[in-house]
Structure formats: structure tokens, C-alpha cells
Amino acid sequence: MERVWHRGELSVRELHAEFAARLAYTTVMTTMDRLYKKGMLQRRKVGKAFIYVAALTEQEYQEQLTHHLFGMVLHDGKNSGAVLSNFVDAVSATDEKLLDRLDQLVKAKRQTLRRVE
Amino acid sequence: MFYVLAVALCLAVLFLVLVSTSLLCMTGLRLLLKVVHPTAPGAKANLLFMARLLPLALACIVTFGLALPAFLQFEPYSTEEGMGFRLMALAVLGAVVLAGMVARGVGLLRATRDAQRTWRQHSQKLHIDGLRVPVYCVENGGSLMAVTGIFRPTIFVAREIARTLSPEELRAALAHEMAHVSSFDNLKQLLLKITRAPHWLKAMDAADVEWTNASEIAADHDALAEGASVLELSSALIKVGRLNRSLTTRRAVASHLVPTACGSALESRVTCLSELLEGKSTAPVHEAKRGNLALPVVIALATYIACIHAVLPAVHEALEFLVR
Numbered sequence: 001m002e003r004v005w006h007r008g009e010l011s012v013r014e015l016h017a018e019f020a021a022r023l024a025y026t027t028v029m030t031t032m033d034r035l036y037k038k039g040m041l042q043r044r045k046v047g048k049a050f051i052y053v054a055a056l057t058e059q060e061y062q063e064q065l066t067h068h069l070f071g072m073v074l075h076d077g078k079n080s081g082a083v084l085s086n087f088v089d090a091v092s093a094t095d096e097k098l099l100d101r102l103d104q105l106v107k108a109k110r111q112t113l114r115r116v117e
Numbered sequence: 118m119f120y121v122l123a124v125a126l127c128l129a130v131l132f133l134v135l136v137s138t139s140l141l142c143m144t145g146l147r148l149l150l151k152v153v154h155p156t157a158p159g160a161k162a163n164l165l166f167m168a169r170l171l172p173l174a175l176a177c178i179v180t181f182g183l184a185l186p187a188f189l190q191f192e193p194y195s196t197e198e199g200m201g202f203r204l205m206a207l208a209v210l211g212a213v214v215l216a217g218m219v220a221r222g223v224g225l226l227r228a229t230r231d232a233q234r235t236w237r238q239h240s241q242k243l244h245i246d247g248l249r250v251p252v253y254c255v256e257n258g259g260s261l262m263a264v265t266g267i268f269r270p271t272i273f274v275a276r277e278i279a280r281t282l283s284p285e286e287l288r289a290a291l292a293h294e295m296a297h298v299s300s301f302d303n304l305k306q307l308l309l310k311i312t313r314a315p316h317w318l319k320a321m322d323a324a325d326v327e328w329t330n331a332s333e334i335a336a337d338h339d340a341l342a343e344g345a346s347v348l349e350l351s352s353a354l355i356k357v358g359r360l361n362r363s364l365t366t367r368r369a370v371a372s373h374l375v376p377t378a379c380g381s382a383l384e385s386r387v388t389c390l391s392e393l394l395e396g397k398s399t400a401p402v403h404e405a406k407r408g409n410l411a412l413p414v415v416i417a418l419a420t421y422i423a424c425i426h427a428v429l430p431a432v433h434e435a436l437e438f439l440v441r
Contacts, residue, residue: 082232085297087262091362
């Protein structure tokens with residue numbers, strides 16, 4: 001994906017040229033086909049070959065990944081999903097106000113401690 | 118036929134005791150939540166946990182401690198007794214309940230393993246001195262900071278959090294997670310989820326929420342008792358909470374999971390920490406954990422061994438009602 005983002009668009013042959021020493025042509029082709037089927041790449045046929053372009057920008061991909069990884073916590077809820085103990089569960093608007101108040105207390109306490117020192 | 122009858126009987130008794138004690142506990146739990154206010158949050162969490170698991174524990178004790186021995190002792194091996202409709206129906210219901218629990222348990226363990234595997238793929242191991250549980254720093258983890266796993270717990274911290282928190286704040290937050298590990302909270306959570314009652318049994322649901330709140334406050338107390346600073350723990354809570362809020366409100370898909378009403382674990386934790394900062398309550402001190410359960414278990418076992426032979430004939434009589 002990094003190569004595709006960097007180059008904009010490229011064929012299997014062009015990508016394989018960069019990895020020829022380490023990967024077989026069919027490995028590169030299969031990987032790109034899988035990425036296409038997963039919706040990460042788009043492709044169009046030019047002659048006999050496919051030209052691949054990224055379906056998402058790198059930033060969009062990172063955001064999706066964050067959403068996915070963090071979503072695994074959010075979707076846990078209390079009735080399903082993984083067994084885990086979160087440091088902080090979902091925070092409501094009411095909780096946010098409480099956090100603001102706690103923040104004021106922490107700042108005041110730190111100031112007092114600084115003055116004592 | 119002997120073994121088929123034995124299995125059917127066990128399932129039927131398990132179902133009957135589980136359902137009847139669950140209904141009784143539902144009323145009991147409602148009263149417990151109103152009446153009992155233990156001062157130590159850990160004691161409250163333990164009490165709620167035991168009350169929630171009581172129906173299953175009783176069902177297992179009655180089934181395998183009384184019904185099965187009575188059947189094995191008094192039922193002739195060469196029995197030609199058939200299985201009546203009543204016994205068959207109850208056994209099927211028992212099997213359904215048991216299969217549901219097993220399926221739920223397998224699903225939870227699988228989801229936990231998948232989450233661990235996915236996070237580990239996108240993470241780097243952190244080396245933190247004095248911590249007996251591995252800690253992984255997850256790239257793109259949002260505001261993830263959690264301990265997962267039942268038998269081999271692992272702590273996952275999002276890169277954003279590791280970057281935002283100072284080393285002292287991170288240490289305090291990790292002490293909170295380690296308190297969950299020491300209290301076997303994930304194992305308890307697994308058992309509570311496996312034995313979860315249907316949603317219409319609201320008292321059971323309320324007990325689960327109460328347990329989550331109590332165990333979170335207990336983890337804060339344990340972290341402070343282990344030497345974490347109130348200031349650093351509060352500061353970590355504020356930063357992670359704000360990061361969590363900013364991420365969840367940005368995502369329409371996930372925002373429905375954000376509670377709108379008060380009464381969350383965070384509210385109770387903030388109240389406790391505020392009281393500590395204002396000097397209204399004193400910081401918890403480290404106390405050696407005692408084996409409080411050992412004596413009652415020994416007494417119960419001794420009573421069981423002493424009375425079992427006197428009780429079994431009566432149990433067998435009662436079972437005959439089911440079998441016929």
C-alpha cells in the first residue's frame with residue numbers, strides 16, 4: 001500500500017520490479033488481487049494488465065484503522081465482545097463536565113504543592 | 118439407560134435449581150443493592166460478584182453434590198425405568214441453558230483472542246520496569262488502554278495515550294490496570310457474562326453495572342494503596358477520558374455507545390478522586406490480602422461430608438418425582 005500511495009498508480013509488473021529479489025511475481029499479483037477484493041485498491045484493465053490505484057488515501061486508511069482498533073473496545077459494551085478491563089469506558093457529556101471539575105482540582109492541588117516547595 | 122437417566126436427571130436438576138435460585142436472587146439482589154453499602158469498594162465488588170454467581174454455584178452443588186450421588190447410590194444399575202415427559206422436557210431445557218453458556222463462553226474467549234491478536238499485530242512491546250504483565254503500545258489505538266486476557270493478561274496502550282501521558286501518569290494508569298489483574302477481574306467478567314440473565318431480568322443487569330463500577334473504584338483504590346499518586350492517577354483519568362470523548366463524538370457510528378445519563382463508573386471514580394484531592398477522605402493504604410474464604414469452605418465441606426449419608430435418601434425420594 002505504501003508503494004501504491006507513493007507512486008499513485010502501478011501495475012503488478014512495476015511493483016514486482018521493486019521486490020524481484022525477495023518475492024515471486026505470483027505472490028505480488030495475489031497480494032494485489034486480495035487488496036483489490038478487500039476494497040483497498042481499485043483497478044482498471046489496460047491491454048492485458050491491470051493498473052492499480054489506492055481506494056483510500058493514507059490518511060483515510062489510518063483513520064479507518066484507528067476506528068477499527070478502537071472500535072473493538074467500544075463495541076465491547078457490557079454484553080458482548082472481548083473480555084477486557086478498560087482504564088476509561090465511553091465518556092458521556094455529563095462525565096466530561098466531571099472531568100473538567102477534577103481537572104480544576106488537580107491544577108489547584110499542583111499550584112499549592114508548587115507554592116509549598 | 119442408567120447413564121442416559123443420570124445425564125438427563127443432572128440437566129433437569131441443574132435447570133430447576135438455576136431458574137428458581139435466579140428468580141430468588143433477583144429479589145435478593147434488589148434488596149442487597151438498596152440495603153448493603155460496604156465501605157471498601159473491593160468488598161462491594163466481591164459481594165456483588167458472589168451474589169450474581171450464587172445461582173450457578175448452588176445449581177452445581179445441588180446437581181453434583183446431592184442429586185448425582187443420590188442417583189448413583191440408590192438407583193439400580195440395571196434399571197429399566199423409562200424417561201418421562203417431565204424429565205425429558207426439563208433435561209432439554211437444562212441442555213439448552215448449558216449449551217448457551219458454553220457457546221457464550223467460547224464466543225467471548227474467541228473475541229478476546231482475536232482482539233489481542235489484532236492489537237498485537239499493530240503494536241510494539243514496551244519495557245516497563247517492575248511490571249509482571251507484558252505491555253504493548255498499539256499504533257492507531259485511539260484511546261485504548263485496557264488489560265485483556267484471562268489466563269495470560271496483557272496490557273494494551275494506544276500510542277496516543279503513551280504520548281499524551283507523562284511517565285508518572287502512565288505508571289499510575291498501569292497500576293490501575295495491574296489492580297484489575299491482581300483481582301482477577303477479567304475472569305470474573307467472563308463468568309458474569311457467561312451467566313448473564315435475559316435482559317428482562319433487570320435486577321441482574323443492574324448488579325452487573327454495579328459490579329463494573331465497584332471494581333473500577335476498587336482498582337483505583339488498589340493502585341493508590343500500591344503507591345500511585347492521587348494527582349497522577351486523576352491527571353491520567355482526565356487525559357484519557359478527554360481523548361476518549363473527542364474520538365467517540367467524532368464518530369457517528371460509535372456515538373450511540375456513549376452513555377448520555379450519569380451514573381457511570383467514571384462518575385463514581387471522579388467523585389472518589391475528588392474527595393481524596395480535597396482531603397475529604399484519606400488515601401487507601403496497602404493491606405495484605407487474607408484468605409477469607411478458606412475457613413467457610415472447610416466448614417461447608419466438613420458439614421457436607423458429615424451429613425451427606427443422612428440427606429441422600431430424602432434427595433432420592435425427591436428425584437423420584439422427577440423421574441416418574
